[in-house]
Amino acid sequence: MTMLGQYVPGFSLVHRMPPIAKLAILVVVLLTMAIAVREPWHLVPAAALTVIAYGLSRIGPRAALNQLRPAVWMLLFVGAFQWLFTGWQRALVVCGVLGLSVAWAALVSLTTRVLDMLDAIHTLLGPLRPFGVNTDRVGLVLAMTIRCIPLISGLVADVTEARKARGLGFSIRALAVPVVIGALRTADAMGEALAARGVDD
Numbered sequence: 097m098t099m100l101g102q103y104v105p106g107f108s109l110v111h112r113m114p115p116i117a118k119l120a121i122l123v124v125v126l127l128t129m130a131i132a133v134r135e136p137w138h139l140v141p142a143a144a145l146t147v148i149a150y151g152l153s154r155i156g157p158r159a160a161l162n163q164l165r166p167a168v169w170m171l172l173f174v175g176a177f178q179w180l181f182t183g184w185q186r187a188l189v190v191c192g193v194l195g196l197s198v199a200w201a202a203l204v205s206l207t208t209r210v211l212d213m214l215d216a217i218h219t220l221l222g223p224l225r226p227f228g229v230n231t232d233r234v235g236l237v238l239a240m241t242i243r244c245i246p247l248i249s250g251l252v253a254d255v256t257e258a259r260k261a262r263g264l265g266f267s268i269r270a271l272a273v274p275v276v277i278g279a280l281r282t283a284d285a286m287g288e289a290l291a292a293r294g295v296d297d
Contacts, residue, residue, distance in 0.1 A: 103209055110153035110207045115216035118204050125200050129193050136185055139192040146199050153207050163202035164195060171195055214238060240286065251278045 105111075110118070129142055150160050171191045178187035204213070214235045221231040255274045 102206070104155060104159060104206045106154055106207065108152060108154040108207070110149065110203070113207075115208050115212045116219065118208060119213070119216055119220070122200055122204050126197050129196060133189055133193050136188045136192070139189065139196070142192070142196055146196050146203075149200070149203055153203060155203070155206055159206065160199070160202075163199060163206070167195065167198045248275070248279060251275045251282075 125145075133139060133142060171194060174194065175187045175191040178190050217238055218231050218235050221229060221234060225231055252275055255278075
């Protein structure tokens with residue numbers, strides 16, 4: 097199973113695109129969907145474009161669908177809230193845009209090595225250095241964020257599989273507690289590693 101945000105090696109057109117170009121396309125697509133998608137039928141061309149992009153990347157359907165799995169509960173919660181207060185059409189639009197946004201962000205992560213992405217971000221942030229922005233520190237934060245996405249996803253998968261193996265049913269509390277504990281332990285280990293390298297200076 098391909099975890100969320102985990103790079104998938106390949107030689108497709110999308111893989112070969114410069115990371116800066118992919119980030120620029122991502123920003124344009126997300127802004128366009130946020131502004132232009134106002135009716136449920138607007139999701140059709142947006143979804144078609146997403147499918148085409150994944151096809152060009154040669155990312156398999158299973159790997160693509162796995163990117164949405166961690167966001168299912170969030171989408172259900174947001175959808176229920178929107179349906180209750182604004183109606184089913186608005187709920188469909190909001191959840192559709194969110195789901196497609198996750199898919200596009202995941203596509204960039206799946207086809208771009210973390211170091212290449214960080215180099216691109218570092219280049220984009222270059223003009224901010226005269227204003228006191230520590231681009232190295234920002235890059236480190238982004239690297240840790242990107243790395244933690246598959247780690248947390250893996251923790252959730254491990255806990256879920258362990259509960260299934262014991263024949264236990266689904267429980268938010270039983271899922272959240274071990275995941276939070278595991279995440280805190282991972283954070284402590286990362287903090288100690290960074291401190292040992294003098295990053296906290």
